[in-house]
Amino acid sequence: xxxxxxxxxxxxxxxxxxxxxxxxxxxxxxxxxxxxxxxxxxxxxxxxxxxxxxxxxxxxxxxxxxxxxxxxxxxxxxxxxxxxxxxxxxxxxxxxxxxxxxxxxxxxxxxxxxxxxxxxxxxxxxxxxxxxxxxxxxxxxxxxxxxxxxxxxxxxxxxxxxxxxxxxxxxxxxxxxxxxxxxxxxxxxxxxxxxxxxxxxxxxxxxxxxxxxxxxxxxxxxxxxxxxxxxxxxxxxxxxxxxxxxxxxxxxxxxxxxxxxxxxxxxxxxxxxxxxxxxxxxxxxxxxxxxxxxxxxxxxxxxxxxxxxxxxxxxxxxxxxxxxxxxxxxxxxxxxxxxxxxxxxxxxxxxxxxxxxxxxxxxxxxxxxxxxxxxxxxxxxxxxxxxxxxxxxxxxxxxxxxxxxxxxxxx
Numbered sequence: 001x002x003x004x005x006x007x008x009x010x011x012x013x014x015x016x017x018x019x020x021x022x023x024x025x026x027x028x029x030x031x032x033x034x035x036x037x038x039x040x041x042x043x044x045x046x047x048x049x050x051x052x053x054x055x056x057x058x059x060x061x062x063x064x065x066x067x068x069x070x071x072x073x074x075x076x077x078x079x080x081x082x083x084x085x086x087x088x089x090x091x092x093x094x095x096x097x098x099x100x101x102x103x104x105x106x107x108x109x110x111x112x113x114x115x116x117x118x119x120x121x122x123x124x125x126x127x128x129x130x131x132x133x134x135x136x137x138x139x140x141x142x143x144x145x146x147x148x149x150x151x152x153x154x155x156x157x158x159x160x161x162x163x164x165x166x167x168x169x170x171x172x173x174x175x176x177x178x179x180x181x182x183x184x185x186x187x188x189x190x191x192x193x194x195x196x197x198x199x200x201x202x203x204x205x206x207x208x209x210x211x212x213x214x215x216x217x218x219x220x221x222x223x224x225x226x227x228x229x230x231x232x233x234x235x236x237x238x239x240x241x242x243x244x245x246x247x248x249x250x251x252x253x254x255x256x257x258x259x260x261x262x263x264x265x266x267x268x269x270x271x272x273x274x275x276x277x278x279x280x281x282x283x284x285x286x287x288x289x290x291x292x293x294x295x296x297x298x299x300x301x302x303x304x305x306x307x308x309x310x311x312x313x314x315x316x317x318x319x320x321x322x323x324x325x326x327x328x329x330x331x332x333x334x335x336x337x338x339x340x341x342x343x344x345x346x347x348x349x350x351x352x353x354x355x356x357x358x359x360x361x362x363x364x365x366x367x368x369x370x371x372x373x374x375x376x377x378x379x380x381x382x383x384x385x386x387x388x389x390x391x392x393x394x395x396x397x398x399x400x401x402x403x404x405x406x407x408x409x410x411x
Contacts (some may be wrong), residue, residue: 095373
């Protein structure tokens with residue numbers, strides 16, 4: 001089997017995902033994607049006519065994000081028309097899935113150079129999607145009975161209740177995320193991959209992270225009201241369906257303890273990321289220096305009703321595929337969709353907290369849905385190099401109760 005190597009990774013800063021408030025909110029999604037694709041081509045001096053395919057993650061594929069955003073972003077970036085592209089949706093897992101498919105195409109021997117990445121403009125599509133549920137949008141009544149799927153924030157609170165993870169624990173992890181992100185920013189840990197975003201008229205839109213709140217304290221987190229208690233009881237249809245009732249279909253005796261709020265949940269932001277992958281043969285022939293290789297990739301499903309619990313089994317599956325153990329992994333990135341996701345991941349795998357999300361996570365930096373997975377792989381790549389380490393595992397939860405995972409090995 002041909003090995004797939006990561007040549008480079010870059011990303012935009014993450015802008016606050018609120019219309020009229022975030023620095024990127026007035027940028028067209030195609031232009032945001034084009035920003036990282038253009039940077040990737042220029043940094044590595046690639047012949048874009050030889051890019052076999054671009055695999056792009058975008059979860060909300062409607063409006064300005066519809067119409068194969070990956071292809072349109074590549075054309076906007078000035079790529080040769082022969083560089084094909086596709087856009088996929090695995091909800092929050094789209095960015096890792098894009099990397100995994102781009103790598104698998106090389107590993108199969110069918111392609112030589114691919115690009116993976118993603119874009120999400122939550123300032124345009126995050127608010128209305130936040131209170132929805134997959135089956136409510138498509139009207140599949142049978143699916144509702146078999147696999148009730150609540151709002152993800154209600155799921156996070158349900159998991160915390162089932163696992164006995166209290167408010168103090170989820171707030172403590174959120175505080176750590178902010179402090180680690182602040183340290184990483186101040187010490188330039190993201191500089192290698194960060195690409196400034198300019199508007200089409202050439203003016204600067206954003207060149208640094210906009211979402212972090214370094215002033216956060218444990219006291220300020222403790223003062224925040226839970227975000228999902230009221231949402232859990234809002235009627236969703238004429239029959240009086242609520243998110244709480246959907247949880248109760250599977251867990252009738254569960255009295256949900258609502259512990260999540262804006263400070264210990266992932267931030268709503270805009271952003272894009274891209275990675276360049278190639279076979280060793282192509283890289284050697286074209287003067288591209290590999291930085292890491294894809295050691296193993298995996299996908300895993302779990303309970304759609306709890307939605308957020310697949311990362312642990314996904315991590316175990318990808319470790320098995322790689323022939324590695326938890327002890328072999330130097331660094332972990334688990335997306336902080338909600339604090340309980342990372343907290344449960346650490347507890348279930350009995351991980352050293354000092355090697356998990358060492359530069360902070362989505363609670364501090366934000367989570368641009370379709371782009372986040374690609375951002376995390378790039379962050380992992382940079383951090384393995386910075387610490388002179390070998391193996392990194394990246395995974396994240398996704399709606400529908402799924403999780404993609406990947407292990408990269410520095411070379």
